[in-house]
Amino acid sequence: xxxxxxxxxxxxxxxxxxxxxFVKLAxxxxxxxxxxxxxxxxxxxxxxxxxxxxxxxxxxxxxxxGSYEEIYTEHVFNPFSEETGVEFISAATLEWxxxxxIKQEVETGNPTLVLSTQLPGDVARGxxxxxxEPLNLANIPNTAxxxxxxxxxxxxxxxxxxxxxxxxxxxxxxxxxxxxDLWDPQYKGRVSLGKSHATYxxxxxxxxxxxxxMSPLDVDDVIHKLEELTPNIKKMFESDADVRNMYxxxxxxxxxxxxxxxxxxxxxxxxxxxSSPTEGALGAMDYWAVTKGASNKELVEQxxxxxxxxxxxxxxxxxxxxxxxxxxxTYDDPKYCQLMPCGTADYSKLWFEDFEYVANNQDVWIERWxxxxxx
Numbered sequence: 001x002x003x004x005x006x007x008x009x010x011x012x013x014x015x016x017x018x019x020x021x022f023v024k025l026a027x028x029x030x031x032x033x034x035x036x037x038x039x040x041x042x043x044x045x046x047x048x049x050x051x052x053x054x055x056x057x058x059x060x061x062x063x064x065x066g067s068y069e070e071i072y073t074e075h076v077f078n079p080f081s082e083e084t085g086v087e088f089i090s091a092a093t094l095e096w097x098x099x100x101x102i103k104q105e106v107e108t109g110n111p112t113l114v115l116s117t118q119l120p121g122d123v124a125r126g127x128x129x130x131x132x133e134p135l136n137l138a139n140i141p142n143t144a145x146x147x148x149x150x151x152x153x154x155x156x157x158x159x160x161x162x163x164x165x166x167x168x169x170x171x172x173x174x175x176x177x178x179x180x181d182l183w184d185p186q187y188k189g190r191v192s193l194g195k196s197h198a199t200y201x202x203x204x205x206x207x208x209x210x211x212x213x214m215s216p217l218d219v220d221d222v223i224h225k226l227e228e229l230t231p232n233i234k235k236m237f238e239s240d241a242d243v244r245n246m247y248x249x250x251x252x253x254x255x256x257x258x259x260x261x262x263x264x265x266x267x268x269x270x271x272x273x274x275s276s277p278t279e280g281a282l283g284a285m286d287y288w289a290v291t292k293g294a295s296n297k298e299l300v301e302q303x304x305x306x307x308x309x310x311x312x313x314x315x316x317x318x319x320x321x322x323x324x325x326x327x328x329x330t331y332d333d334p335k336y337c338q339l340m341p342c343g344t345a346d347y348s349k350l351w352f353e354d355f356e357y358v359a360n361n362q363d364v365w366i367e368r369w370x371x372x373x374x375x
Contacts, residue, residue: 056085127156159285263321283350
């Protein structure tokens with residue numbers, strides 16, 4: 001592999017291979033993101049990584065992989081690159097940077113990853129642990145047009161899209177207007193939940209048991225309801241592809257998933273419906289967070305502002321089907337808002353997490369969840 005990497009490096013230096021191609025090829029050979037970034041730094045003038053938006057630069061970013069990354073690349077990353085000359089390096093398909101990994105990066109004093117997609121609980125934990133840079137809102141003026149929930153974790157993170165957690169279901173199998181339909185004995189062995197969705201599922205059940213209260217969460221009561229649901233569970237899905245395959249193979253009639261993932265399945269021609277049940281639904285946001293010690297923080301903040309502008313927000317809603325956090329965004333076609341949270345009225349139906357409570361308690365929940373999974 002070493003010789004092949006040397007050959008790639010030579011092509012990069014001579015200009016016959018661009019940086020994006022280098023990242024893709026080196027990653028495909030099994031090289032780590034840290035190693036790739038080191039080579040990129042060695043093959044380019046140091047100042048290139050810290051130039052202003054007028055002179056290009058590089059942003060190493062971690063979006064969610066799959067259709068999420070593809071759509072974000074086409075409708076947000078690439079337009080920003082065309083406007084500014086900035087190049088994006090995606091870490092998502094090379095190695096995953098969870099909070100523990102980001103902590104290791106910060107401790108080196110020279111983090112590889114500068115911008116990442118984070119869940120709210122991780123923003124709260126990472127901010128408290130000094131893993132993220134405080135955002136300078138003077139560089140992010142679109143913040144003024146955001147819904148309040150997008151700003152609750154400032155200065156450590158800012159919400160750039162909103163989604164709901166509901167039910168994807170087979171037309172003709174039922175209407176799934178209520179969460180409790182999942183417990184109906186007629187769906188024995190016909191339901192699937194996400195294996196890694198402990199906090200989402202457990203908080204949803206807690207809200208059902210308490211009339212919409214996400215916290216405090218009674219772990220024993222929630223696990224009891226999960227045990228009652230167990231006969232209806234065919235299998236816990238581990239990925240978007242996994243649940244798609246089960247559904248297309250007619251192994252399940254219903255699955256609990258994020259609205260955007262179900263909507264993309266519909267776009268792909270799969271005959272599936274989405275329900276945001278009448279009791280309410282867990283609402284959450286994805287947040288941008290800048291790694292502590294990032295050398296090009298102002299450039300990254302300029303990108304964050306770009307991603308929050310109405311045009312980009314509208315495109316992400318239209319193609320990824322996750323709702324905008326910018327209040328100025330509207331859609332002419334009502335079909336988009338049937339599949340995602342749109343505007344003040346939809347926000348009022350969502351159950352949002354108490355981020356600090358989740359951060360302080362999720363380890364216990366996940367432990368109990370894993371015990372339940374183990375049977």
